[in-house]
Amino acid sequence: MSHDTAHGAVLIASAALVGAAAWSGDPLTLPLAMMFPALWALAHSRMAAVLVSASYFLAASHGLPQGVANFYGSDLWFGLLLWFAASLSFVAVHTVLWTKRPGWGRAGRFALAAVLMAAPPFGIVGWAHPLTAAGVLFLGWGWWGLVATAAGLIAMTTKWWPAAAIALSGIWLWSAAFWTAPPLPDGFRGVDLEMGQSLGRDNSLERQSDLIATVMRVAGERDEIIVLPESALGFWTPSVELIWRDALSGRGVTVVAGAAVVDPQGYDNVLVEISAHDAGILYRERMPVPVSMWQPWRRFIGQGGGARAHLFANPVVELAGRRIAPLICYEQLLVWPVLQSMLHRPYSIVATGNGWWTADTSIVAIQNANTIAWARLFGLPLVTAFNR
Incomplete structure (x- = not known):
């Protein structure tokens, strides 16, 4: 197995683990999704970026085939078809905007992908968006927390991603230590x-x-x-x-x-x-x-x-x-x-x-x-x- 093949396989497997773990249904695991941009940026080829993006999205939405089968009273095949169809927008956007050239150009392309997946038409199936982690990392920060999370996601696509990951992990642990569920509105x-x-x-x-x-x-x-x-x-x-x-x-x-x-x-x-x-x-x-x-x-x-x-x-x-x-x-x-x-x-x-x-x-x-x-x-x- 060549070095590039092994590298790609590790990225694809890691993307699947990140997608499944981040979107487990526990809000405290959402910050794991912040690893996706680093895995996307570390891909050595466009095909690897395709597979990393697909692996992340499919793992994050792994409940869809069973849900579709339940809804229509059908077998899993129809659910699997819709599962793959739902991933096309996410994969297409991150494939087209991927670039082999490192630097802020790549970071800007990921930022554009994140914006496209947050709003219609692509955002109509914009599940598993890493920006959602803002609510766990920056409690009560509002729009500033969203900006800080976006900056963290962009930093994860650069050569400084290890430092960004360490900083985000520290914020995550601090937030988790003081985590409480939102209160009910009065009345x-x-x-x-x-x-x-x-x-x-x-x-x-x-x-x-x-x-x-x-x-x-x-x-x-x-x-x-x-x-x-x-x-x-x-x-x-x-x-x-x-x-x-x-x-x-x-x-x-x-x-x-x-x-x-x-x-x-x-x-x-x-x-x-x-x-x-x-x-x-x-x-x-x-x-x-x-x-x-x-x-x-x-x-x-x-x-x-x-x-x-x-x-x-x-x-x-x-x-x-x-x-x-x-x-x-x-x-x-x-x-x-x-x-x-x-x-x-x-x-x-x-x-x-x-x-x-x-x-x-x-x-x-x-x-x-x-x-x-x-x-x-x-x-x-x-x-x-x-x-x-």
Whole structure:
């Protein structure tokens, strides 16, 4: 085996280890992703850079094939196909921008790759972005923490990467020693459910009654904002609104819950706000899950259906007089929805999901790790509500 072949094999194996370990679902492992730019920069050829990038991304997203198989009730082959397809943007961007020439030119190319993977169109599948580690390394630093993390990532592509790695490791250990989970926002409470794939598909009166009973039990005698998972209410209709408003009559409880608003052209994945006095759509999802929900190709073949992507709409919404940043499911894996919301200086983050299809994977844990990291970076309270 030649020296270059052995060198490449070590880089590829290391990238896989870094991807799997960083994106394990524990927020404290996220800083391991900071090693990826060094491995990318140490590649001796473009083909090696291809394999390093693919190895990192595929390892980081290793739960996708099983999740797809669960969702569609199929074997792993379809999941494997989507897994590889999802990696194409990440691999293509890092392949095209890789250069054999060391120095700040290479560092600048990696910085451009990081920007491209953080924003649409490439950022639509911009999972496993190393910038997410900012929330673990620089607690409460906000935008300055993001800048410091970006500088660290760029430094990892230069000849000074060993010194940068030592410095980042020291910051990581210091941060881990004082690590605490983000607090709940005052007056909020999230409710996790275990209703499997029936959640959102069972629109019966019995299901609505069960959810109402759960909300009342959690709220007790307190006037709180109770957050239910994505899709909890199923289809949002006047009848569902009436059932919930009647149930909340005489109470100061407000419910935020996931639902779907359907029309002939498709549907919106939304969060609704319900109280005894009023109800309506609070938030429309900016980025639904590609393929399974968001199907933009339907427009080009003259078909309706699929969830609409509202991309840069409603980054924050007003709830009980406070500005919140909602993130529904898939948005928690991406960078740009979070940063767009942070530009508006929200009071808290509200993260919901319907993760029944992620059984036997760490996908929900990774989503939680991401939202925890962003909340810690910007010093924000966080409330979550997931169905499994």
